[in-house]
Amino acid sequence: MSSHFENRSHIELPPALPIFSSFQPSFTKNSSLFFIFILCLFSAPLLAQNTEKKPDPVKEGLETSPSVGSKPTEQGIRVTGKKDPRDREILRTPNSISRLNEQDIQDAGINRTNDIDKQVPNFSIIDSGSRNFTYFNIRGMRSIAFSEPAVGLILDGIPLNDNVALNTELYGIENIEVYRGSQATLFGKNFQGGVVEIRTKKPTNVAEGKITFDAGNYKKQETSVYYNAPIIKDKLFFGIAGKTTEREGYLSNVTGFYYPTNRPYEAPVEIYKTHPDGRKGKAGRFRLFFTPNDIFEADLQVSAESFDDGSLNLVNYLGAKSEREKALLQGCVAMPSNCSKLYGTYTNRVNGDRKVYWDYEGKSNVTGNTYSLATTTKLPHANLKTASAVRKMDIDPITADSDFTTIDQNRSIYVEKATTFLNDIFVESKDKNDPFQFKAGIYSSNKITNIDQAREHRSPVYVINDFPGLTAPTREKNLSRLQDRNISFYTHNSYTFAEKFTFTIGARLERQESRLSHTEQAEGISRAGNPLGETFVMSEPYSINNSYNYNVSRFIFDYKPIENLMFFIGFSRGYKNAGYSTVVNIPNRATFKPEINDTIEAGIKSEFFKGKFGLKYTQFYTETQDFHVVRAINLSQYVNLNAELVTIRGYELETFLKPHKDVKLGLSAGYTEGIFNKFHDSVLNRDFNGKWVHFIPKYDIVSYLQYRNEYGMFFRSEFQAVGQMYFAADNTVSSDPYYVINSRIGYETDTLSAYLYMNNINDRYYFTSYIDGTFQAVPGAPKTYGFMLTYKI
Numbered sequence: 001m002s003s004h005f006e007n008r009s010h011i012e013l014p015p016a017l018p019i020f021s022s023f024q025p026s027f028t029k030n031s032s033l034f035f036i037f038i039l040c041l042f043s044a045p046l047l048a049q050n051t052e053k054k055p056d057p058v059k060e061g062l063e064t065s066p067s068v069g070s071k072p073t074e075q076g077i078r079v080t081g082k083k084d085p086r087d088r089e090i091l092r093t094p095n096s097i098s099r100l101n102e103q104d105i106q107d108a109g110i111n112r113t114n115d116i117d118k119q120v121p122n123f124s125i126i127d128s129g130s131r132n133f134t135y136f137n138i139r140g141m142r143s144i145a146f147s148e149p150a151v152g153l154i155l156d157g158i159p160l161n162d163n164v165a166l167n168t169e170l171y172g173i174e175n176i177e178v179y180r181g182s183q184a185t186l187f188g189k190n191f192q193g194g195v196v197e198i199r200t201k202k203p204t205n206v207a208e209g210k211i212t213f214d215a216g217n218y219k220k221q222e223t224s225v226y227y228n229a230p231i232i233k234d235k236l237f238f239g240i241a242g243k244t245t246e247r248e249g250y251l252s253n254v255t256g257f258y259y260p261t262n263r264p265y266e267a268p269v270e271i272y273k274t275h276p277d278g279r280k281g282k283a284g285r286f287r288l289f290f291t292p293n294d295i296f297e298a299d300l301q302v303s304a305e306s307f308d309d310g311s312l313n314l315v316n317y318l319g320a321k322s323e324r325e326k327a328l329l330q331g332c333v334a335m336p337s338n339c340s341k342l343y344g345t346y347t348n349r350v351n352g353d354r355k356v357y358w359d360y361e362g363k364s365n366v367t368g369n370t371y372s373l374a375t376t377t378k379l380p381h382a383n384l385k386t387a388s389a390v391r392k393m394d395i396d397p398i399t400a401d402s403d404f405t406t407i408d409q410n411r412s413i414y415v416e417k418a419t420t421f422l423n424d425i426f427v428e429s430k431d432k433n434d435p436f437q438f439k440a441g442i443y444s445s446n447k448i449t450n451i452d453q454a455r456e457h458r459s460p461v462y463v464i465n466d467f468p469g470l471t472a473p474t475r476e477k478n479l480s481r482l483q484d485r486n487i488s489f490y491t492h493n494s495y496t497f498a499e500k501f502t503f504t505i506g507a508r509l510e511r512q513e514s515r516l517s518h519t520e521q522a523e524g525i526s527r528a529g530n531p532l533g534e535t536f537v538m539s540e541p542y543s544i545n546n547s548y549n550y551n552v553s554r555f556i557f558d559y560k561p562i563e564n565l566m567f568f569i570g571f572s573r574g575y576k577n578a579g580y581s582t583v584v585n586i587p588n589r590a591t592f593k594p595e596i597n598d599t600i601e602a603g604i605k606s607e608f609f610k611g612k613f614g615l616k617y618t619q620f621y622t623e624t625q626d627f628h629v630v631r632a633i634n635l636s637q638y639v640n641l642n643a644e645l646v647t648i649r650g651y652e653l654e655t656f657l658k659p660h661k662d663v664k665l666g667l668s669a670g671y672t673e674g675i676f677n678k679f680h681d682s683v684l685n686r687d688f689n690g691k692w693v694h695f696i697p698k699y700d701i702v703s704y705l706q707y708r709n710e711y712g713m714f715f716r717s718e719f720q721a722v723g724q725m726y727f728a729a730d731n732t733v734s735s736d737p738y739y740v741i742n743s744r745i746g747y748e749t750d751t752l753s754a755y756l757y758m759n760n761i762n763d764r765y766y767f768t769s770y771i772d773g774t775f776q777a778v779p780g781a782p783k784t785y786g787f788m789l790t791y792k793i
Contacts, residue, residue: 084101086099086101086175087099087101089432090177091564091566091605091607092560092566092605094502094504094556094557094558094566094568094570094603095179095180095181095556095568095570096179096180096181096601096603096616096618096620096652097177097178097179097180098119098120098121098123098177098178098180098654098668099175099176099177099178100116100119100175100176100177101174101175102173102174102175104119105170105173105175105176106753106790107706107714107716107744108716108718109742109744109757109759109788110170110173110176111169111170111214111222111224112167112168112169112170113125113134113153113166113167113168113170113196114127114134114167115170116176116178116196117136117700118702118720119668119702120178120668121652121653121654121668121669121670121700121702122138122139122180122650122652122670122671122672122700123136123137123138123151123178123180123194123670123700124136124137124696124697124700124722124725125137125166125167125768126142126143126695126768126769127167127313127768127769127778128769128771128778129312129313129314129769129771129776129778130309130312130313130364130398131164131167131168131279131307131309131364131366132164132309132364132366132395132398132414132416133145134166134167135149135166136149136150136151136152136153136166136193136194136196137150137151137193137695137696138150138151138178138180138181138193138194139180139181139193139194139620139622139648139650139672140622140646140648140650140672140674140693140696141192141193141194141574141576141597141622141624141648142193142695142696143166143193144628144629144630144640144695145630145638145640146579146580146581146582146592146630146638146640147576147577147579147592147595147628147640148161148576148577148579149161149166149191150191150192150193150194150576150595151191151193151194151195151196152183152187152189152191152194152195152196153165153166153195153196153198154187154189154195154196154197154198155198155199155200155370156198156199156200156299156301156372156374157374157385157387157424158301158370158372158374158387158389158391158422159187159188159189159191159422159424160370160391161189161420161447162368162391162393162418162420164305164366164368164393164395165368165391165393168283168305168368169224169243169245169281169283169305170198170243171224171225171226171241171242171243171283171285172200172201172210172224172225172226172239172241172285173198173199173200173201174199174200174201174202175198175199176196176197176198176199177196177197177198178194178195178196178197179194179195179196179197180194180618180652181193181194181570181572181574181599181601181620182194182552182554182572182573182574182597182599183195183574184490184506184508184552184554184572184573184574184575185490185491185492185506185507185508185552185553185554185572186439186490186492186506188387188422188424188426188441188443188488188490189422189424189443189445190488190508190510190550190574190575190577192574192575192576192595192597193574193576200226200239200241200285200287201226201228201239201241202228202239202289202299203228203229203230203237203238203239203287203289204228204230204237205230205233205234205237207227207228207229207230207793208227208228208229208792208793209225209226209227209228209792209793210225210226210790210791210792210793211223211224211225211790211791211793212224212225212788212789212790212791213788213789213790214786214787214788214789215786215787216247216757216784216785216786216787217784217785217786218247218248218249218250218784219246219247219248220246220247220248220784220786221244221245221246221247222243222244222245222246223243223244224241224242224243224244225240225241225242225243226239226240226241226242227239227240227241227793228287234291235290235291235292236288236289236290236291237288237289237290237291238286238287238288238289239285239286239287239289240284240285240286240287241284241285241287242282242283242284242285243282243283243284244281244282245279245280245281245282246278246279246280246281247278247279247280248275248278249274249275249276249277249278249279249310249311250275250277250313250354250779250781250782251275251276251277251311251313251315251354251355251356252273252274252275252354252355252356253273253274253275253276253311253355253356253357253358253361254270254272254273254355254356254357255272255273255274255357255358255359255406256270256271256272256273257269257270257271258270258271273355274361276310276311276358276361276362277309277310277311277312277313278310279307279308279309279310280307280308281305281306281307281308281309282305282306282307283303283304283305283306284303284304284305285301285302285303285304286301286302286303287299287300287301287302288300288301294378295377295378296375296376296377296378297375297376298373298374298375299372299373299374299375300372300373301370301371301372301373301374302369302370302371302372303368303369303370304367304368304369304370305366305367305368305369306366306367306368307364307365307366307367308363308364308365309363309364309365309366310361310362310363310364311358311361311362311363311364311400311401312362312364312398312400313778313779314356314400314404314771314776314777314778315353315354315355315356315776315777315778315779316356316404316775316776316777317727317733317767317770317775317776317777318775353765353779354765354779354782356404357404357405357406358401358404358405358406359401359405359406359407359408360399360400360401360408360411361401362398362399362400362401362411362412363397363398363399364395364398364399365395365396365397365398366393366394366395366396367393367394367396368391368392368393368394369391369392369393370389370390370391370392371389371390371391372387372388372389372390373386373387373388373389374386374387374388378430379427379430381430382427382428382429382430382438383427383428383429383430384425384426384427385424385425385426385427385428386423386424386425387422387423387424387425388422388423388424389420389421389422390419390420390421391418391419391420391422392418392419393416393417393418393419393420394416394417394418395414395415395416395417396415396416396417397413397414397415398412398413398414398415399411399412399413399414400412402455404774404776408458409457409458409459409462410455410456410457410458410459411455411456411458412454412455412456413452413453413454413455413456413475414451414452414453414454415451415452415453416449416450416451416452417449417450418447418448418449418450419447419448419449420445420446420447420448421445421446421447422443422444422445422446423443423444423445424441424442424443425441425442426439426440426441426442426490427439427440427441428440435495435496435497435499436493436494436495436496437493437494437495438491438492438493438494439491439492439493440489440490440491440492440493441489441490441491442487442488442489442490443486443487443488443490444485444486444487444488445484445485445486446483446484446485446486447482447483447484447485448481448482448483449480449481449482449483449484450480450481450482451478451479451480451481451482451582452477452478452479453477453478453480453582453583454475454476454477454478455475455476456473456474456475456476457472457473457474457475457476458472458473459472460472463524467522467524467536468536469526469527469536470522470523470524470525470526470527470534470536471524471525471526471527472524473524474522474523474524474525475522475523475524476520476521476522476538477520477521477522477523478518478519478520478582478583478584478585478637479518479519479520479521480516480517480518480580480582480583481516481517481518482514482515482516482580482582483514483515484512484513484514484515484577484579485512485513485514486510486511486512486513486577487510487511488508488509488510488511488550489508489509489510490506490507490508490509491506491507491508492504492506492554493505493506494556499560500559500560500561501557501558501559501560502556502557502558502559502560503555503556503557504554504555504556504557504558504570505553505554505555505556506553506554506555507551507552507553507554508550508551508552508553509549509550509551510549510550510551511547511548511549511550512546512547512548512549512550512577512578513545513546513547514545514546514547514577514578514579514580515543515544515545515546516543516544516580516582516590516591517541517542517543518539518541518542518543518580518582518584518585518590519537519539519540519541519542520537520538520539520585521535521536521537521538521539522535522536522538523535523536524536538585539585542587544580544587544590544591546578546591548577548578548594550575550594552572552573552574552575553572553573554570554571554572554573555570555571555572556568556569556570556571557569557570564606564607564608565604565605565606566604566605566606567602567603567604568602568603568604568605569600569601569602569603570599570600570601570602571598571599571600572598572599572601573596573597573598573599574596574597574599575594575595575596575597576594576595576628577594578591578592578593578594579591579592579640580592581638581639581640583637583638584633584637584638584639585637589639590639592626592628592639592640592641592642593626593642594626595624595625595626595627595628595642596624596625596626597622597623597624597625597648598622598623598624599620599621599622600620600621601618601619601620601621602618602619602620603616603617603618603619604616604617604618611658612657612658612659613655613656613657613658614654614655614656615653615654615655616652616653616654616655617651617652617653617654618651618652619649619650619651620648620649620650620651621647621648621649622647622648622649623645623646623647624645624646624647624648625644625645626642626643626644627642627643627645627646627676627679627693628640628641628642628643629641629642629643629679629681629729630772631681631683631684631772632683632772632773633683638772638773639683641681641682641683643676643678643679643688644677644678644679644680645676645677645678645679646674646675646676646677646679646693647674647675647677648672648673648674648675648693648696649672649673650670650671650672650673651670651671652668652669652670652671653667653668653669653670654667654668655667655668662707662708662709662710663705663706663707664704664705664706664707664708665703665704665705665706666702666703666704666706667701667702667703668701668702668703669699669700669701669702670699670700670701671698671699672696672697672698672699673692673698674692674693674696675690675691675692675693676688676689676690676691676692676693676729677689677690679691679729681729686730688729688730691726691729691730691731692726692731693726693729694725694726694727694728694729694731695725695726695727695769696725696726697722697723697724697725698723698724698725698737699721699722699723700720700721700722700723701719701720701721701722702718702719702720702721703718703719704716704717704718704719705717708748712747712748712749713747713748714744714745714746714747714748714755715743715744715745715746716743716744716745717741717742717743718741718742718743718744719739719740719741720739720740720741720742721737721738721739722737722738722739722766723737724736724737727767727769727770727772727777728770728772733770735766735767735768735770735777736766738764738766739762739764740759740760740761740762740764740780741760741761741762742757742758742759742760742761743757743758743761744756744757744758745757746788750792751791751792752789752790752791752792753789753790754787754788754789754790755787755788755789755790756785756786756787757785757786757787757788758783758784758785759781759783759784759785760780760781760782760783760784761783762783763782763783764780765779765780765782766779766780767779767780768780
């Protein structure tokens with residue numbers, strides 16, 4: 001494995017703020033590597049011609065999906081005994097992959113992307129209190145503010161790399177696959193932590209659909225539908241799908257009190273409260289699938305989503321029950337005479353876990369629109385595929401009470417508008433039975449983002465002292481424009497010899513050019529005699545240009561002694577692109593370097609007793625250079641730092657047992673240990689060498705018992721546990737280990753299904769994230785229950 005990075009930085013001061021006029025990637029310093037790569041790119045189909053065998057019609061028919069014009073074997077999804085061909089493919093793929101088919105998705109109650117991590121080992125979703133800022137984390141490779149996602153979402157072949165897409169609603173889903181580890185050589189868009197690949201129901205000659213209604217506590221109401229049908233048999237098909245969702249908030253914002261006594265340790269009586277974090281939204285998708293002949297097919301999709309998620313789901317971390325218990329014990333030791341009063345305070349506030357005290361409740365609005373076209377051309381010895389898309393995402397706005405008190409002092413406002421253009425074209429193997437398998441392609445993208453991040457100061461005294469000439473309210477604004485262009489060449493190839501040994505090799509060359517334009521200013525009402533008007537420039541505008549060249553590779557060797565058993569070992573290098581912090585007025589603090597990780601992993605995959613027992617186990621070790629870490633300078637400014645060296649190790653286990661045709665037992669478990677080997681925090685001027693890397697759960701476990709019989713009865717009981725997760729680099733703030741219990745019972749027929757469900761039965765109060773520079777944390781969902789009805793059209 002090798003890697004070369006070229007960084008050419010240039011900082012320009014005003015008045016010039018030009019935007020990219022052209023994109024001219026250069027690989028002069030990698031010319032030999034580039035020549036070899038292009039040779040591999042165009043020789044792959046030629047090699048396939050020399051090695052391709054005649055397809056075996058019988059075997060090929062067993063391992064491929066039904067053709068567009070064929071009738072599905074079953075109308076419903078309640079299937080027993082039928083083996084999914086894709087499961088066998090994954091069993092023989094030397095990669096750590098979790099797959100959930102349509103039946104698994106329904107059984108586990110997965111309704112949105114935020115539910116996927118609860119079923120997959122070493123995969124966690126960091127929810128920052130808003131749908132707009134959700135980060136995926138696989139094996140400690142996590143997405144954070146300002147940087148590109150470490151773990152990507154690919155929907156029907158289209159990479160969606162904004163944070164809104166990572167926390168959206170799911171409907172009309174065919175299957176979900178989660179790839180762990182760097183996928184730089186396998187997919188068009190580079191994702192160094194892993195990939196969540198989602199495929200929706202593709203229309204066929206058979207008209208089909210499904211309507212689902214879900215109602216529960218917190219006034220929850222969700223309706224989802226999809227319907228696919230032919231327009232011209234064997235030629236043209238359409239599909240429509242959509243979802244509406246609404247629920248009341250989990251928080252209680254207390255804004256009025258009655259004080260019955262003057263004893264300080266007694267909690268006041270609440271007389272007014274609201275639930276500001278209620279959520280509602282809608283999403284839809286339209287699809288045209290065109291197959292004019294046996295050689296070509298085109299898949300056109302248009303999707304839109306709009307969500308109003310209310311205020312940020314944030315509470316005071318120190319208000320958690322566990323933290324109050326610690327404070328009680330410490331207080332009793334320090335002042336035994338006041339222990340009864342301390343205990344009275346604890347008792348009166350023990351049920352206040354989800355209470356907040358804000359003067360301003362805020363809101364969170366987001367819209368997203370995706371326009372995509374994917375094509376497949378079946379060449380004589382390969383398939384040529386393309387994927388093109390335009391993704392528009394608007395966060396307009398997020399507002400919040402940034403002082404977190406009942407005093408009207410500060411508010412936060414965030415607006416972001418992003419447009420991404422992407423194209424992916426590649427050739428890949430056509431005959432899955434050929435010993436030589438190849439994939440080679442070119443991927444390009446151009447993303448333009450405009451950000452307005454502001455803090456509104458509403459205290460007159462504060463404004464007069466810090467913003468001369470302006471009166472309250474005054475907005476302190478960071479205005480940024482980002483443009484990021486990438487072009488990459490990638491290839492992923494394997495060869496099997498003696499039907500037992502397979503060697504896989506992949507490579508990727510990428511060129512990144514990026515630009516940041518930034519200024520900071522204050523806007524308010526001008527005071528008398530102020531010559532500057534209503535805008536006060538706090539930081540002179542500046543712009544930064546950077547360019548990088550990336551070169552990574554991947555090697556895997558696997559051995560299959562028998563049909564349903566495989567051992568594999570692999571080496572890979574991954575990277576996360578460099579970027580800019582957009583809320584800092586110091587140019588030399590704005591840029592952060594790319595994150596580079598080298599991984600070795602080894603695993604085993606097996607399935608025995610005619611599919612009644614399965615086991616997947618993988619161990620991995622990763623060394624990461626320039627690991628990305630977010631640090632708050634103050635409440636208005638944040639930067640991304642690079643930790644010099646981080647090591648991450650762990651394992652993941654997935655196993656199931658079917659002791660009876662109606663019963664299934666399953667267990668998934670992951671463990672991840674991330675350590676800062678070398679990290680000097682330049683903001684705090686402190687070393688955190690030897691500390692655990694924050695925002696990485698130490699372990700996650702999900703086990704379930706599931707029962708389904710031929711008469712339609714269904715039952716599932718599920719146990720989920722998550723280990724300690726640090727929220728700060730000094731390891732002083734963390735979430736405690738926790739577990740939740742879920743259950744689901746229902747009755748199923750070929751056309752109608754009904755379920756009762758309850759999640760977090762034990763009503764465990766836990767945290768999923770923490771806001772650096774504050775004591776505000778994001779709590780997980782409380783106990784929820786409801787009724788779900790599904791009708792298959």
